[in-house]
Amino acid sequence: MTSVAVLGATGSIGRSALDVISRHPQRYRPYLLSAGQQVDKLIELCAEHRPRHALIADATLFSALRAGLSARGLSTEAHAGPVALAELMADPACDTVIAAIVGAAGMPSALAAARAGKRILLANKESVVMAGDLLRAALDEGGGELLPVDSEHNAIFQCLPTGSRNAGLRPDIRRIVLTASGGPFRGRSRDSLREVTVEQACAHPNWSMGQKISVDSASLMNKGLEVIEAHWLFNLRAEQIEVVVHPQSIVHSLVHYIDGSTLAQLGNPDMRTALAYGLAWPERIDAGVAELDLVRLSRLDFEAPDLQAFPCLRLAFEALRHGIGGTTVLNAANEVAVSAFLQRQLGFLDIAEVIESTLNAVSLEAGSCVETRLQLDQKARQWAQADISRRK
Ligand SMILES: NC(=O)C1=CN([C@@H]2O[C@H](COP(=O)(O)OP(=O)(O)OC[C@H]3O[C@@H](n4cnc5c(N)ncnc54)[C@H](OP(=O)(O)O)[C@@H]3O)[C@@H](O)[C@H]2O)C=CC1
Numbered sequence: 316m317t318s319v320a321v322l323g324a325t326g327s328i329g330r331s332a333l334d335v336i337s338r339h340p341q342r343y344r345p346y347l348l349s350a351g352q353q354v355d356k357l358i359e360l361c362a363e364h365r366p367r368h369a370l371i372a373d374a375t376l377f378s379a380l381r382a383g384l385s386a387r388g389l390s391t392e393a394h395a396g397p398v399a400l401a402e403l404m405a406d407p408a409c410d411t412v413i414a415a416i417v418g419a420a421g422m423p424s425a426l427a428a429a430r431a432g433k434r435i436l437l438a439n440k441e442s443v444v445m446a447g448d449l450l451r452a453a454l455d456e457g458g459g460e461l462l463p464v465d466s467e468h469n470a471i472f473q474c475l476p477t478g479s480r481n482a483g484l485r486p487d488i489r490r491i492v493l494t495a496s497g498g499p500f501r502g503r504s505r506d507s508l509r510e511v512t513v514e515q516a517c518a519h520p521n522w523s524m525g526q527k528i529s530v531d532s533a534s535l536m537n538k539g540l541e542v543i544e545a546h547w548l549f550n551l552r553a554e555q556i557e558v559v560v561h562p563q564s565i566v567h568s569l570v571h572y573i574d575g576s577t578l579a580q581l582g583n584p585d586m587r588t589a590l591a592y593g594l595a596w597p598e599r600i601d602a603g604v605a606e607l608d609l610v611r612l613s614r615l616d617f618e619a620p621d622l623q624a625f626p627c628l629r630l631a632f633e634a635l636r637h638g639i640g641g642t643t644v645l646n647a648a649n650e651v652a653v654s655a656f657l658q659r660q661l662g663f664l665d666i667a668e669v670i671e672s673t674l675n676a677v678s679l680e681a682g683s684c685v686e687t688r689l690q691l692d693q694k695a696r697q698w699a700q701a702d703i704s705r706r707k
């Protein structure tokens with residue numbers, strides 16, 4: 316029996332993960348469910364899935380969590396805050412960690428799980444973008460194993476020789492292609508995006524996801540973050556990573572080999588496939604996802620991304636060339652700008668402008684420990700926030 320911690324259980328990935336886990340009660344048991352602030356939703360999930368532990372990140376909600384679990388007659392133990400989370404990550408009773416907290420907030424727990432030698436199913440791409448080097452070191456230190464859950468990286472992993480993670484160092488691989496849906500604004504000019512609303516930006520054509528990643532998809536920053544994620548997960552240089560727009564989101568990504576073969580992974584756009592793959596690897600289990608109906612699909616389209624209309628993708632490639640300091644600043648500025656957009660304090664086009672001004676203003680010196688990385692993250696957030704205030 317594999318004991319699974321679902322970090323970010325109340326989110327979109329959390330929901331898909333719990334669906335797959337509950338399809339295989341003989342194989343997987345929920346060890347921990349965690350949430351940021353939605354304490355009532357967390358209690359509901361605990362009543363349904365009966366984990367050993369529940370954790371709320373916001374420590375002011377600890378009493379509400381404990382009282383809610385007890386009122387339901389549940390034996391689930393209540394916890395709160397980052398220290399408790401790091402301790403639970405180190406518990407030998409936990410085998411697998413699904414890292415699905417959104418944003419930089421997911422970085423400490425991903426590192427703790429890696430140091431503790433767990434199998435990590437990584438959805439939280441922001442932690443790789445700001446700490447890919449630290450995550451690699453933590454995996455080496457703890458003997459942990461990382462399985463990519465982001466659909467494109469999961470596809471690349473499936474197209475590589477079994478268990479291979481160093482695609483960039485293999486002489487038989489030319490490069491990889493990450494597919495992008497193009498988001499809800501595909502085909503539009505930059506100027507036409509000036510007045511788009513939060514609702515329009517969050518209406519992804521193919522995937523049902525949390526608000527932050529939905530806005531990232533709309534700006535193509537999601538693909539930029541994924542380019543950086545691929546760099547760290549597969550040891551690839553920027554020149555070895557291509558982005559192609561594929562509006563149907565059926566081909567999840569591809570690997571070009573030197574003999575002219577291109578391997579791709581296809582499937583309906585449903586994150587349960589990648590989560591089931593990560594949970595069971597190297598075996599496969601039912602994910603509840605329907606088989607592709609190729610005749611009904613009938614066609615698959617591909618086009619080049621429009622970097623004029625969507626400069627965030629260009630900014631991500633530039634940040635990657637500056638190294639981990641550049642990508643840490645890019646990520647922090649993007650999180651602040653997207654949050655301001657979601658609060659209707661910033662226009663959609665301003666997101667890229669805030670990121671570019673932050674990259675130009677903040678020194679990109681990252682250091683090589685968690686503390687200096689968090690300091691740089693904070694510095695970038697402060698600059699981005701001040702820039703947003705100046706624009707109001
Ligand atoms: N959704 C998808 O299909 C995909 C998502 N991803 C990545 O997975 C991650 C999660 O995405 P998604 O599920 O869509 O996001 P959601 O917004 O749906 O869920 C986010 C989860 O993180 C929790 N959370 C938020 N802030 C904090 C915090 N400060 N501390 C601890 N927990 C927190 C939330 O808790 P609460 O509900 O209490 O706020 C919630 O459980 C992101 O990094 C995203 O880029 C990658 C590929 C696909």
Ligand SMILES: CC(=O)[C@@H](O)[C@H](O)COP(=O)(O)O
Pocket residue numbers: 465466467494495496497498522531532533537538586
């Ligand atoms: C499901 C998933 O992995 C998302 O990251 C998805 O790729 C978003 O779609 P875009 O291709 O529009 O960014």
Ligand SMILES: [Mn+2]
Pocket residue numbers: 465466467541
């Ligand atoms: Mn993705």
